[in-house]
Amino acid sequence: MNVSVFGAGAWGTALALHCLRAGHAVTLVPRRLEQALQLAADRENKDYLPGFKLPADLQIGMEARPALMETGLVLLACPTRGLRPLAESIAKELAAAGSAPMFVTLCKGLEKDTLLAPHAVLAQCLPGAATGALSGPSFANEVAAGKPTAVVMATTADEQHARTVQQALSGPTLRVYRSTDVIGVELGGALKNVYAIGAGICDGLGLGDNAKASFLTRALNEMAKLGLRLGGKIETFYGLGGFGDLVVTCTGRGSRNRTFGEELARGKKVAELLEGRHTVVEGYGATAAFAEVCRRQKIDAPILNEINAALYANKEPKRALMDLMTRELREEA
């Protein structure tokens, strides 16, 4: 199959390498021309995924149209805020390219202002296209290195189409499970970044393993409750895209969101932490977006609200955590 990956951050690059190893003809299309030229020259993504050679048969694309010709699968590997412009630029070229690929998003969050989930953005920009969302516990460097990984791909496309894409994305080291709960998978991926900031705050405060495990227990429950209210299925939040992704993000070493919370708890300021970085902390924007969704829909989400206060209302992280932990004694469920 011809596979195109739009966006050459760590995750897009890792999946491009994986798809190449799975035997596909892969084109990686960075969002900026300079980056494309750099990747083509260096044969390594030094900024986002250093240490992995980009083989000669990995095409580096400079423009959307050729990358869309005869392609069966397009992975949209941009931050949430870049999804609409990317999808719009693709929409302009799609008719001329004459293909009808499945578009699978890798971004995790809600669009600022509109508060739309990725599939809803695609429905506006690429009406009628088959779309899906890929999520799960997947640090990019491990996927690039061929370490065993399992993810979930949710799509409302017909089952045959879903199976074809599932098979195409799967390889000996990457197992792809199918789901039809697109909104649930998107919500799980986005919300876990919010709670990862909280887990990082636990780490930064040195609260210990017991406290962090309690925090994660309550975070998973809040995520499931909130996700259910917003249209997801409960089993999705206890699956790879919920629990699995939450665990890896909150306990693994490689998460930007967790690290962000950790440094915040150690006294750095939000502005300082956001300044001059070339990667996106998706949980930062996701927190504000979900806090707004909960406000509008009158959903009670105390953990989310405390993290929101720490990020946007200058509340001391320690105070935010303590306020959570000292709620009244009661029955667990």
Add this chain to the structure above:
Amino acid sequence: MNVSVFGAGAWGTALALHCLRAGHAVTLVPRRLEQALQLAADRENKDYLPGFKLPADLQIGMEARPALMETGLVLLACPTRGLRPLAESIAKELAAAGSAPMFVTLCKGLEKDTLLAPHAVLAQCLPGAATGALSGPSFANEVAAGKPTAVVMATTADEQHARTVQQALSGPTLRVYRSTDVIGVELGGALKNVYAIGAGICDGLGLGDNAKASFLTRALNEMAKLGLRLGGKIETFYGLGGFGDLVVTCTGRGSRNRTFGEELARGKKVAELLEGRHTVVEGYGATAAFAEVCRRQKIDAPILNEINAALYANKEPKRALMDLMTRELREEA
């Protein structure tokens, strides 16, 4: 309240220290007289919880009867295999002591041969007594150090009694949630040790964070399914005593069960790992017990079975894990 803790391993000692700080009159009764003499002399539990001073007002008990006089709460802090002899020795003294305390077990497993859960052993040995089970993400050294911890105490005693014990056990750093799902809490605590061995195998094989998170996702689902079949409530397995304890045991540094799996995967033999240790790896016995329960009740539990094969049928841990991971591609739920 007078609180007695029978069994002076790490967890019993830590809870004794906690109860003392919470203002109770606490007697810690080691199971062996030599250990009692040693604790009384050293004022430190050097074998099981080194580094924590046992204050002068922590009574070290040499016999059961005085420790049972006027006591409101008895914590049974022994390994599962020690529960029946301990409960029987207590039963003999209880009438003479003239008290009717709540007995709360801290052990995690099923009794060998009978395959009974702790509450069922107590029902046989201490018929008519109020009993409960305490579980949750709680490394003993953190509780001893006063780090924030949340646990769940399940009891079928009447609500007023349950509340009284909950209040007694709670302190500024230890939060106790109530539950009525005794069997669920017991099953969660026991099963998580089984899966912790599997998580340790992931670690020992160097599979990476992604693979371990997938493993944990499937482990949680298997635990919930199995626990439900055995009479627990689903929300218990997603709470502190299920998910929370699973996460801390499988990702924290201090778990004996996780470490056991890790060393097994690195090539040590089971016999070698069990030889000469003065602490119990509860997951080792629990694996055999639950495998037998599943066999009898025809419950499908592939992860449990693979761990069982690695522990008791000499199956290579790597092969066991790989057999799990290479099952057919399919829908997630």
